[in-house]
Ligand SMILES: Nc1ncnc2c1ncn2[C@@H]1O[C@H](COP(=O)(O)OP(=O)(O)OP(=O)(O)O)[C@@H](O)[C@H]1O
């Protein structure tokens with residue numbers, strides 16, 4: 001039977017699997033159970049949460065769309081939720097616009113309330129949160145308010161010059177896709193986003209993906225991580 005695990009790329013040890021004490025394994029088993037019990041999301045929900053991190057233009061959104069369509073995850077992009085809020089008649093619209101234009105970070109309370117609402121209305125209990133947390137302050141606030149840590153963190157590692165090239169070629173009319181704001185976003189990424197990646201790396205939750213090459217080549221690396229999870233879940237539900 002153990003031959004079935006031969007190709008697992010997840011860093012879950014065989015000993016941990018045997019004891020079924022690994023938190024990721026336990027969460028996979030419980031993802032669809034009915035008694036979640038935390039204050040942040042509706043009490044009957046126990047979503048499997050994946051944070052998707054990486055620099056601006058590293059390809060988070062592109063890869064999340066593929067993960068969502070192939071593995072049935074709900075894709076919540078924090079940046080997209082903020083842009084929608086910015087364009088709605090919200091009282092926070094002007095503040096969000098100014099922060100995004102400056103490449104800075106929107107106050108945690110605003111972003112987390114949007115994420116919480118999106119989790120609660122998601123149609124899947126497997127959730128990708130794209131581009132959040134952006135700082136240790138964001139991370140701590142999320143864990144406190146939502147009451148859970150992510151089960152998995154995907155980190156797209158991409159050279160700066162490639163990220164800049166991709167953003168400048170994006171052509172979606174974003175107010176932050178200009179060289180002046182890109183420089184600021186890159187600095188915020190190094191100074192404030194990277195400590196979040198380091199925090200979860202120290203907890204063994206990060207899968208680092210080399211984000212160069214074609215979209216399909218990168219997705220093949222990503223696919224292996226999620227295929228392992230799916231395989232594991234299928235095995236455990238025997
Ligand atoms: N592997 C790739 N090779 C070339 N272009 C890519 C690749 N992946 C994504 N792109 C393109 O690069 C641009 C940025 O990609 P995407 O929007 O997915 O990045 P992101 O990490 O979500 O960026 P942001 O943080 O600014 O939202 C898009 O125009 C996308 O089509």
Ligand SMILES: O=c1ccn([C@@H]2O[C@H](COP(=O)(O)O)[C@@H](O)[C@H]2O)c(=O)[nH]1
Nearest residue numbers: 078079099100103104105106111131132
């Ligand atoms: O959690 C978040 C996510 C995003 N922002 C702001 O939005 C822009 C764009 O985000 P993308 O993920 O690149 O779409 C980002 O530069 C921040 O200004 C945020 O404040 N908090």
Ligand SMILES: [Mg+2]
Nearest residue numbers: 060061079131
């Ligand atoms: Mg994006």
